Amino acid sequence: MGCGRNLESSSSSVHGIKKKDQCICDVVRAIKDIQDQATDNDCPVCPTNCFLEPLGGLVSPSRHQADTRVFMLLTKDGTPFKAFFRDTDRKDCDCFSVFFRVEEIFDGCCATLRVLEPLDYHHKEVDLLNDCGTKLDLRKICKVRDFRLSSSCITVDLNCFCGIECVADVYLGVCD
Template sequence: MGCERKYESTTSSIEGITTGKGRCICDVVRAIKDIQDAVVDNDCPECPTNCFLEPLGGLVSPARQQADTRVFMLLTKDGTPFKAFFRDNDYHDCDCFSVFFRVEDIFDGCCATLRVLEPVDRHKKEVNLINDCGTKLNLKKICEVRNFRLSDSCITVDLNCFCGIECVADVFLGVCE
């Protein structure tokens, strides 16, 4: 599932980050974790969806005063979003897959623990991202997602197995409440 790149060290334009080809997802997720941990004031950034934007809250316009999570999606080699199961509090449905994550920890170079985020629409109702047969991701449903809720489910991944990352939003989920 990895991108099969050779590791070659280069220096990034981001202060203090040394990247290797094939490790860019690791570096981005590490940067997201640092940004979430820092939560500092912001200048106006040039690119509004750059995963390296600081501080947390910089992905929304105008920047939110309070944000504790940078929501992102990981993309597999074929460009499809990576999906993970989460425990849903509503036990009567089967719409418990998501493509949205919050980084909780990064360790051993390029492994990460990600919290699976429940996708919700503008009416705060959960969005079922799986097709009617329950077998594939319905990409059109991703467009209905407007917000997120914390789930109790986490997944540990090898970040070397992904070829892309897309930062979606900075939101307040009340992580420490």
């Protein structure tokens, strides 16, 4: 159960069947569906809504080339969830990211997420850790302007998160 809620406060009854509150699961499932389909609708009022369709409409002036909705997951205390990724250039050790792409959803609320490498405006890697390399430096997240696919994926239980923030729709050449 996500966010430390108890069973009574996180259950709802639909046609007499109790269903756990799966807010994050529903959003990630919607992101996956949006990534998988190609539709063309008018943009709603809120430009960073995770349910915004079509893919490419989220904080992006060009819709035609997006193949990924980048998002962050937030833990119970509101901090971004971070994951390790294998850095292929081997020149540095900036190998943690808070940015993800959904690859697969299974068993109701489990997901395989691809860890995305954060890049700055000049397409240089952004090290999100503090100078000691021990904690996430939230100020460095503001330097991120672009992303690159990593070869690292992580499987998570989406019930363990309290928030999700969609960041951008981007083209990463997933099928190239």
